[in-house]
Amino acid sequence: MPANTTAPSGSSDAKKSGRKKGRRARLLVIVLVLALVAGIGYGAFWSVSTVRASYPQTTGSIELKGLTGNVDVKRDDYGIPQIYADSDSDLFRAQGFVQAQDRFWEMDVRRHMTSGRLSEMFGSGQVETDAFLRTLGWRQVAQKEYDEVLDEDTKKNLRAYADGVNAYLEGKDGQDISVEYAALGLTNDYKPTEWTPVDSVAWLKAMAWDLRGNMQDEIDRSLMTSRLGEKQIEDLYPAYPYKKNKPIVEQGAVDPVTGKFDQDAEPSDGIGSSTVQDATDGLNTQLSALSDTLDEIPALLGPNGSGIGSNSWVVSGDYTTTGKPLLANDPHLAPMLPSLWYQMGLHCRQLSDTCRYDTAGYTFSGMPGVIIGHNQDIAWGFTNLGADVTDLFLEKVSGDGYQYDGRTEPFVTREETIKVAGGKSRKITVRETNNGPLVSDRSNELEKVGKKAPVTNSAPDRGDGYAVALKWTALEPGKSMDAVFEMNRAKDFTTFRAAAEHFEVPSQNLIYADTDGHIGYQAPGKIPVRVKGDGTLPSPGWTSDYGWKKDPVPFDELPYEYDPERGYIVTANQAVIDEKDYGPLLTKDWGYGARSQRINDLIESKIKGGGKISTDDMQQLQMDNHSTIAAELVPELLKIGVSDKSVREAQKLLEGWDYTQEPDSAAAAYFNGVWRNILKLAFGNKLPKEMRAKGDCLYVQPALGTGPVDERNRLVRECGQRDPDAAQPDGGDRWYEVVDGILDDTDNEWWKVPAKGREKAIDSRDELFARAMEDARWELTAELGKDISTWSWGRLHQLTLRNQTLGTEGPGLLQRALNRGPWHLGGGEAAVDATGWNAAGGYDVIWVPSMRMVVNVGDWDKSRWINLTGASGHAFSAHYTDQTDKWVDGELLDWSFGTNAVGQSTVDTLTLKKPS
Known part of the structure; x- marks a missing residue:
């Protein structure tokens, strides 16, 4: 399985195109499949029945081996399942069965990846990947966890889940499970094997790898x-701006007497550290x-550990229209098809010692339980803490x-x-x-x-x-x-923290709210x-x-908050706590807080203005696309005198712009082009060649040019033309701080670029800004056309959803059958609506809010949620991407939880029956 790739530029019209393609894909499935098979010359033939054979049965009844009682699986009109059982073992056995119905291909690929066995499915192209993953030994560690460390109750749940998966697989050939197996069968004789409990445990290692922190x-x-001095390296890795961007926990320290973190303690002298x-x-x-x-x-979660972020925040009922806490979460991960997340509800018909779960939210196919969501008493969310592990x-x-x-x-x-x-x-x-x-x-x-x-x-x-x-x-x-499992059963902050103590890897920021009105935060991790x-x-x-x-x-030394006086908690990958006030070293490489401070500012302004925050407010805040770096740079860019009429025409787009990055914004398109070129000019030639960017070149065509060549607008410069071996900055929020730190020093050495070829030397910030505006004008001309009235950010900033295996390296017809898009998106790097892009490679979307949720604590049925794609991993199912258009528009679906609400939203019911 190849690493995630960025989406290519496309020429289709805005969001309507994505919708049309989604509908059209279901209508053309048989034509595409037959064309694929004929085109690659295997002489095989997929019938309508072959394609539909893998669709899950969602009505009627199925006898499921191992059940001690009947289980009901209720699905709404988006195919999201809610499972009702009378024992823990029946609940997780049914969860395994249902997830295998919808997503077994994805599950199978994941377990081969975590065990370094991709070559068994995809051939010699994956040998080097397998060799590296075998060297890491995820599977061996997972086996040891299962054999020696995990609680026996956890292992019972894992075994029940595996039994449910295997009950689904029993008697099925590959083509009965997924159309991808039918395609794979044209090239090799791979057959799926039984699921094991360790297959589920190993997936946590893959999560931890992509969220591993600062290794890169x-x-x-x-x-x-090799190329820069100590001061220059410090310029490129500035200290976290605590005075500008608040950390998560705003006060507290490790008490020197008790050795525990105390949120009311005064700081003492921090520990020293030296650079090795x-x-x-x-x-x-x-x-x-x-x-x-x-x-x-x-990189299953994001582009090789870079750009991995998330937003979460919780607001006390003192400041909400509901009188109870509201909690929001949207993890930023790599776009993939199907989405990494699987929405689900797990309900005991009656809570008891033998049936202890009533929870719903987002889980991973291949893993029992719920990862992010709520139960009957508490709600919780995750963002990546980013600890240096x-x-x-x-x-x-x-x-x-x-x-x-x-x-x-x-x-x-x-x-x-x-x-x-x-x-x-x-x-x-x-x-x-x-x-x-x-x-x-x-x-x-x-x-x-x-x-x-x-x-x-x-x-x-x-x-x-x-x-x-x-x-x-x-x-x-x-x-x-x-x-x-402990988090799924937690009833209050005490039991929630007890569960968090065991959440060792990956280290996450955990936010919390409960029906008694309390809110909290815990930093866990080994x-x-x-x-x-x-x-x-x-x-x-x-x-x-x-x-x-x-x-x-020690866990007792890790920061936490409980009902802070300010009435809200925001986590968005910023520093957890000011390191000078705190004892242990968590990391030197935090996210720099652009997103988190924007969320803090918007919540604080609402509260200080005497307003109350509603569910709608939480939802709208998730779609905030304000560009922090644009607010810093645009006033300076507008001061630059521009003589070239075409460049001046583009510069005028920035006049009066409010720094929002809507899909139809020409100003956002031009500014992001300028930002990308500022980074290339100021830093791209000065970083070691060993760090050279591997992003795709976006523009190699001539710009305006119909007559004699004019050096001012002769050619849109090729990616890396200034120095093919130079590294390029990715444009993340660290670079916001780098540029902000030298912005007022207009003669700083970073702004200077020597002459090369026919290009004149650059001797100051304003000269560099002028060149960047010129370069961006011609770059966008090549991409979007000469007429700036047709420019829009969404045409540059596109999302294409790719099936993560055959949709990336399969034959072209197969890719077109399995993939969806493009969609034209707003938002951007380090915005709250974090549709990330890498300035080293272009503007295409490479990480996204992979799901969004707003939990209405206590009035659970008024909560809302959305997934990036849909419940199904079957490429031609109605639920393959049926949530994507709403996700693009910032809409959320109603999230039913109570028995009555689930009953009202149910369109299909499947009964899994105890064997007679």
């Missing part, structure tokens, strides 16, 4: 040392190769082992055999040090780095020299799966304590002067 920043900072630079000499080749390797690894260590290695405190320690090794569909199996040897697996062993480039002796039997595919090890909290067995250093650069692995202490940050 650690690599990039080290690579920068000892290991960076000679490391750039290894890290560059490792960075290239990471780019090839599937990974460190890279440079190791001195030889055929005999690795160096540590003057001794040669033996590697812990294991052999792995990667089976390849239609090809020869490959064997690899995984080597581990006390700092974790040698991830650099998987880079072909690193085979040649530092070799000093012949290859030995300890690692047949490696030699001696240096290697890079990854130490990561998720490679230790944990209890996060226990936490999922967060390492370093012997020395702050985790911002790789460390030397050959000495005990570095590394991690035995125990992580």
Whole structure:
């Protein structure tokens, strides 16, 4: 399975085009399938019955092995299931059955990814990915969790879920399960196998990988040392702006007497930290190769750990129109088809010691329980905390082992055999040090780095020299799966925090509200304590002067809030707490708070103005698309004198613009073009070539030009033309702070660009801004046309939903059959409506609010929710993308929870019957 890719530019008209394509896809399915098969020449033939065979049965009854009583599955007109049972085991067995009905292909691909077995499904193209994932050993850790760590009650639920999945699979061929299996069957003989409880546990490791924190920043900072000085690197990684953007927890510290976090405690002297630079000499080749390797690894949640963010906030009933708390959440993840999330309700008909769940929300196909949502007493949401839970260590290695405190320690090794569909199996040897697996062993480039002796039997595919090890909290067995069930059963803040203590990886910001009117926040996670250093650069692995202490940050020391006086809590990946006021080091690499402060400002202004916040207000705030960086830069851009009439015409778009990024906004399109070119000019040529961007080139066509060539508007510059080896900034909110930090220093060295070819030197900020406005004018001319009255942000900023396997690398006709879009979106990078794009590669949408919810605490049936796509993973189901148009428009669906409300919204009922 390939990594997520950005959506290509398209030429269809706005949102109506997306709607038409969604409807048309269902009508043309048979034609497309037959054309596909004929086009690739297999002589096979998919009939209407073949396509429909995989659709789930949603009415009538099915006998389900293992049930102790009958279970009802009620679906609304969006196909969202609500399950009713009389025991925990029946509830989770039914959940496994129903998710397999809708999403088994997705589940099967996920478990092959987490176990490093994609090659068994997709062939030799996935061998290198499998080798890296085998090196990380997610599956081995998940197995150890299941065998040695998880609570027996959790394991019973996992087994019941697996039994339900396998009951669905029993007696079915691949084509009976999903149309993708029918396509896969044309090239290999892969057959789905039984589901296991460990398949579910391993998915948490994939979550943790994509939410792992600052590993890429650690690599990039080290690579920068080859070309930049310490002050320049500090410019590019500014400190978190605590005075401008509030942290989540606004007061409190670890009490030196009790050793626990106290939200009312006064801060004492913070701990010191030092930047580790000892290991960076000679490391750039290894890290560059490792960075290239990471780019090839599937990123299920976001683009290789970058841009992963989310919004959540909760408002006390003192300030809401309902008199009870309102809670909102919208995690920002990679767009995929089907959506990562699966909406579901799990209900015990009567709560008892043997049936303890009455909960609804968003879960993952392949995992029992509910991840984000509410039960009968509490509601909760997640955003990524971003704690630094990974460190890279440079190791001195030889055929005999690795160096540590003057001794040669033996590697812990294991052999792995990667089976390849239609090809020869490959064997690899995984080597581990006390700092974790040698991830650099998987880079072909690193085979040649530092070799000093012949290859030995300890690692047949490696030699001696240096290697890079990854130490990561998720490679230790944990209890996060226990936490999922405990959170689903929690009744108050005390039991919620007890569940959060077990949510070790990935480390998340947890917000909370309950029917008694309380609101809260907890920072959980297994967060390492370093012997020395702050985790911002790789460390030397050959000495005990570095590394991690035995125990992580104690849970009692992690920040929390309960009913803060201000009456609301906002988490949007900003700093959790001011590090100078707090004891333990959580990370040096927070998000920079552009989104969080915008949410804080809007809530605070409403409250201070004497208003009350409604469910509609919460929903509208999720769609806020204000550009913080535009508000900073546009006043300066408008001061620039422009003589070229065409560029001046574009500049005038910014006059009177309110900085909102609506899909039909020409000003938003032009500003984002200017922003992208400011970053290229100021920073793109000055970063190390090892960090060069891998984004797609968007523009290579001539601009205005019909007569003689004129250098002012001759050519839209090709991606990377100024320096093909230069890295390009991605344009995230860190770059907002970088630019803001030098904005008033108009002669700062970053604004200066030497002459190159026919391009004149740039000697000041205003000269650079003028060039960026000119470049953006010609870039958008090539993309959108010469007539600026036809420009719109949505035409540049498009979302295409891709089936994450055959929709990315399958034959073209198959991709067209499985994929949907494009849709023209508003919003943007670091806006509340975070439709993210990477300035290094273009304007296409590469992460999105993957779902949105507004929970009306206590009056649950007035809550609202939406998914990015739909409930079904079947490409031609009516529920494949039936929520997407509403998602694009910012609409939410009614979210039924109570028995009566669910009954009124039910359109299909399936009874899963106890065997007679």
